[in-house]
Amino acid sequence: MLRILLLLLILLSTASGNQCEFLKPRTVSFYSLDMNTTLTWMPPENAEGVFYTVSYLVYGSDIWHRKLECTNITWTWCNLAHETNKNSTTYGNVTASNLNCSTSKISEGFEPYHQTILGPPKINLFSDANSIVINLTHPIADHFHIKFKYHIYLNGIHIKETKSPYYKKEHLDSHTKYCITAKLSVFGRESSMSGTTCITTERDYSEEIVKVLQYSLPVMLATLTFILVAYAVHKYIYVSNSSQPHILNTMRRSNANLLFLEAYSVPINILIIDRDIINLQGSVISEKDESLNKSFMNLSLPKDDLIHESVITDEDNYYSYDTFQDNVQTARPNISPYDMPHWTFDIPAPNQRV
Template sequence: MAPSITALFLLCSAFSSSTVLSALLGRPINVRLCSYNMNLVLKWDPPEGADSGLLYTAKYKSPVTKYRAGCVNISALECDFTSHHISTYGEYTGGVQALRGVESSIWVESNPITLDKDTIIGPPSVSLVSKGATMEVGIEDPVLWISDVRSVYAGATYNITYWKSSQSEKRSSHVVQRTRVILNHLDSWSQYCLQVNLQVNTARSSKTSMPSNITCDSTTAAGNGSPWTAAVLAFFGISVAVALVAAVVMKWKSISTFLFPKDTLPQCLKESVLAPPVSTLQSLKELHPQEETCVQLLLVSGDRGMEEETPQPEATPFMLHMSGERSIEEETGGWRRRQEHGGGDSNG
């Protein structure tokens, strides 16, 4: 009888201890596996009534692999498995456990997800440029954490919804694959708004991305720019002209003094400035005057047999100019000729 009572007491004690431990260290709640733009993140909430000193360990698995550790002894309420070589078409399940010292909660598993089917695709980036009475729409795909949109979802399209801002209930749509689209047949001088989302229709999944931000711009007349641009340019030109005129008026005294000075030049400077230019040749002649040499010219008549000496003519512009040597030679030659002629006459 005694052994039976002892065993029953031990069993009750063990059950009581387990209940107390479970009450002290609860398990995480609201455990879910999420994916945004092809990432893989396990999220959870702390146990009810738990203090802030708890730590957590998270893991993940696929149908073909066992659980793999993702995060160990972390205080955050999420664990990112994206960098653990996950597949864009893989199916995954996550699990998390609460820890405090040597105590731990039970493992709590998440919902399974298939990445390409269950991921949430973010909004595309959109730009809008007005070109006269048309609009040019530029679209960029959402950036995925692994791979890219066109590799995962072949044949994805864009749904462009646009409307006149004054008539938001009347909306038009275009489904295109291009990243550059021209919207035609728009009213001039009107504001239009648009929104774009990505549509995926494949054999594995059919889904729509989050919509882009609403983007608005105004059309103008065909081939013309915005009226505000012309107004701003005209205002700027008028402002510059007024400023220049005001500056000239305020500084006119200084400008007139500079252009028409009252002071006169000294007389010596006036004579130097107003004197006629002197040629270089004339300057050289004045610096180095030429010396004139006059020679005596004798005329001898053969018929009369006498020599006549002509008087030395006055200096005229036609006077023969010779060097000193040549004049002496000619005089010597003339003297010899006179001697010869004179001798001949005397002999005869």
């Protein structure tokens, strides 16, 4: 009879153990992103009325510590960020229980320093007219004794690999939109790529002025050249209409070869034109009249020098041309030969008396 009772107790105990086996959690493991470590598990197939309690053990210790915030919970995760040691291996234990029984499952060891997933860096941008300052931050940068390597991309093109979280990209166009992405690496592991952060450089008004001048200056120079050429052509064509200098304002008396000039001393060159051939007859100096404050010159030509057949003479009158040079110490205009007017005056016949 006693043997029968012991056999019944063993059967009941075995049945009770098999009954609790279905409560055991499935797939107990750690998930860690940037040292934010969480213990997760899958519930049993029949999780109705099941409660979970989490405890953890750090390698080197033989004591399991219960996580108070994760005692008799119904959800299937527990944050152990402050309980895990970044340089040590941590084990997690999940106990599932109901009113009749309980059972536990232990995770594999987890080392945050080497197994945590690296998230992308956060990007902050600052700009001026021709450059962008890139500031990269990461929540666990200070947890590692080795500096991160930052990989920086400008508009999708890799431009820099640096251990400094600060980088200045120069020689950019003003008032232009630029987009930055970045990732980091450490211990041969790389983070995922960050999201795209864009910024527009400031407007550089000096650069715009230079660009305007680059396009407008050739047009202005061409216009100015055209105006100068047009003025030169106009001056060349209509030179006879130019007003003569004050020194060349002369007076002539009728039937006399007497010229009055507003100067003290004027050299006069006498030219004879014979069949379009110009000959220098002579050069004389006018005399000064103190009362009139004018210079005058009595011109007379030898009879032999008068040519009746000149194309610019007729039978009764003879003509000559005169040019004047001002020796007065005054500002003298720059006059081309075309600006020198040519005055004609009557020269009496050789046998005519003045």
